[in-house]
Amino acid sequence: MLKGILLHYLRLFDIFLCRLLGLEKEEVNPCFFYQKKGNLFISSCSSFKRHLTHESWDTFSLTHWNRLKRDDQLKIGVSMGKSLAKHLVISFEGISLEQE
C-alpha cells in the first residue's frame, strides 16, 4: 500500500516536472521523404529520441497524421509530390463535392 502511494506521488511529480520543462507532448517531426521498392517512406524524429524512425507512408499517416502541425502536413504534401513526379503537388484537404 505504501508502495502504491509512493508510486502515485512519483507520477504526480513526474507530470509536474514535465509540465514545468515543457515536455508534455510527444511531437513527431517529419524530416525526409523517399521511395524504396515502389513504396513511399518517411523518416521522422520524435521528441526525446535521438534517432530517426523510418516508416512507410501508410503506417505514418495512420499513426501520426492527426498529431502533425498544419504546416508540416502541407510540407509533406509538397515533398510527396516532388518525390513522385515533376510539377506535382499533393494536398490532404477535406473538400466538398457539389454534384450535378
Added chain:
Amino acid sequence: MQLTDSYDLGIPQALKKLMDGKAKRDQSPFTICQLAKALEMPHSMLVKLAHPDPQKRVINPRIDTLSRIVSFFKADGFDVTIDDLLDGMQHKTDIVAQTLPDTTQRTVELYSFSKDFIKIGHSTLNLSSQSGNIIGLLSDEDIKPFFKAGSLFIIDRAMPLENEVLVAINLPQSPKTQIKRCFMKKKTIVLSDLLDEAENIILSPKMHYVLLGVVIHVNAKVS
C-alpha cells in the same frame, strides 16, 4: 558529402537502378560491359564495384571513378549526383526545407475516371496553378501504390509533356483513365506504371489513345 551507414550497399544498388532505368527508357538491355566500354574503364573494375557479394565488392572506390559514372549518366539525361550514388539513389526529399507555394481558391469541374468522361460535379480547392485549362478526375478506387479511392487528380490540359511528369491517359486496353509516369527521349513518349510492375508503353500515332493532360495536383485521401 554525407555517407550513409552502409554506403557500400548504396553504390551497387544505385548502379543497378541507373542501368535498369536506362534499359527501360531505351527499350534495350544495358550491361556492365557496355557501361565499362562507354566509360573506357576495365570491365572488372565495375564488376567489383557492383558485386552482390560484399566479400568480393570494392567498398572504397576512387572519387574519379564515381565522377565518371555520374558524368556518363548525367550526359545521358539522368538526374544523378555522387551523393545519390553513395545513397543507393534513395532520392530523399527534405520535408523541412520545403517552401509552401502560394495558392488561390479555384473551382474545378469534376469528371469520373471512366472513359465516357462523365461529369459528376465540381469542387473548390486551393491550387498553386494559374492555368485556365484544368479539370479534376475523382478516383472511385485505389490507384496503387500511393493514392486511395476518393483522391482528386487535377489535370492541366494545356501543360506540355515533359520527362517525369504524371499524365492521365485513356488507353485502348483499359476501360478506365489511367495515371502513368511519362518519360521522353527525343520524340518518343514512354509511359511507365506507377507500380513499376506492368510493361512500359511506347506511345505511337497508330495507338488510339487520348492524352487528357499532366497531373499537377492530387488531393489525396489519408488512410
